[in-house]
Amino acid sequence: MDCKRLKDKVALITGGARGIGYGIAQKYVAEGARVVVADILEEGPQVVARLGGVAEFYHINLRSRSEIFDMAKAVYQTYGRIDILVNCAGVARPCPTMRLPEDMLDEVIDINMKAPLFCCQAVGRYMRRDGGGSIINISSGNTRMINVGRVPYGITKGAVNMLTMQLGAEWAMYNIKVNAIAPGWIRTEMVEKPLKSGILDEKKILSVSPIGRFGTVGEIASLATFLACEESNYIVGQVIFADGGWNTGIMPDGLDYIRENDIEEDWE
Numbered sequence: 001m002d003c004k005r006l007k008d009k010v011a012l013i014t015g016g017a018r019g020i021g022y023g024i025a026q027k028y029v030a031e032g033a034r035v036v037v038a039d040i041l042e043e044g045p046q047v048v049a050r051l052g053g054v055a056e057f058y059h060i061n062l063r064s065r066s067e068i069f070d071m072a073k074a075v076y077q078t079y080g081r082i083d084i085l086v087n088c089a090g091v092a093r094p095c096p097t098m099r100l101p102e103d104m105l106d107e108v109i110d111i112n113m114k115a116p117l118f119c120c121q122a123v124g125r126y127m128r129r130d131g132g133g134s135i136i137n138i139s140s141g142n143t144r145m146i147n148v149g150r151v152p153y154g155i156t157k158g159a160v161n162m163l164t165m166q167l168g169a170e171w172a173m174y175n176i177k178v179n180a181i182a183p184g185w186i187r188t189e190m191v192e193k194p195l196k197s198g199i200l201d202e203k204k205i206l207s208v209s210p211i212g213r214f215g216t217v218g219e220i221a222s223l224a225t226f227l228a229c230e231e232s233n234y235i236v237g238q239v240i241f242a243d244g245g246w247n248t249g250i251m252p253d254g255l256d257y258i259r260e261n262d263i264e265e266d267w268e
Helices: 019-030 044-049 065-079 102-130 151-174 189-197 202-207 217-228 256-261
Strands: 010-014 034-039 055-059 084-087 133-138 176-183 239-242
Touching: 010 019, 010 065, 010 102, 019 034, 019 084, 019 217, 034 044, 034 065, 044 055, 055 065, 065 102, 084 102, 084 217, 102 133, 102 151, 102 176, 133 151, 133 217, 151 176, 151 239, 176 217, 217 239
Parallel strands: 010 034, 010 084, 034 055, 084 133, 133 176, 176 239
Antiparallel strands: none
16 A cells, blocks of 8 residues: 555645755655755756656756746646645855845845745645645744844745735635744754854753754744645644744753753652
8 A cells, every 4th residue: 555645746845955945855755756856956857857757857946936837837737737835945145134135135135035925826726726735834933932144034934924924814725825934953964064053052052952962954844734734724824933933932051941840759
């Protein structure tokens, strides 16, 4: 018996050539889906080739609305359907707000905010014609927990949350299920580089994590699979924070009090 949850589904994943997007692509292939990875990275074809013959690469500049609509049309013409859209492509561009240049802001808005909307428009039209589908937007834990110097990233990911809620309510009548995942600290290239350079401090990060560790790409991919399959059909317009409890907002090293005082021998 074949228990693959996405068997014969067609999934389009933006930003799927590395990081969380690539992890989702791997998981979807393992669950039986045919996957199209849309990315601007030149090494994308070689990366996607590792996924096997059920995956292909589509080179795209997501800052172009016309390219997005051309992509959706090309994928649909090739496969005859698009069942799943994952909007994962994103950029951070940390910068002190007083020094934030307009071109940097425009880039982050184009990729993080406008591209997901246009992808939803472009793919959603085909999903509506065919009776439905699943859309998963990748947001960020930074929409609740602030990392200073990341105003463009924070406000655009906040917009992704609102887009998810708006479309979740608006498109459920078409059987298009729209939800979002807001990851916390996941050890991707985007996080590893500042950790190695000293911009980020692992001890400080983990001091505000109830779970006491970084998340894995696989954990986010598993959630993205659940949101793409029929098991989650009653979940609509939700932003799910997969962050190990980071958004609960504990103080740095706040769990030390529990560790030092919750002594089993003192229980009555």
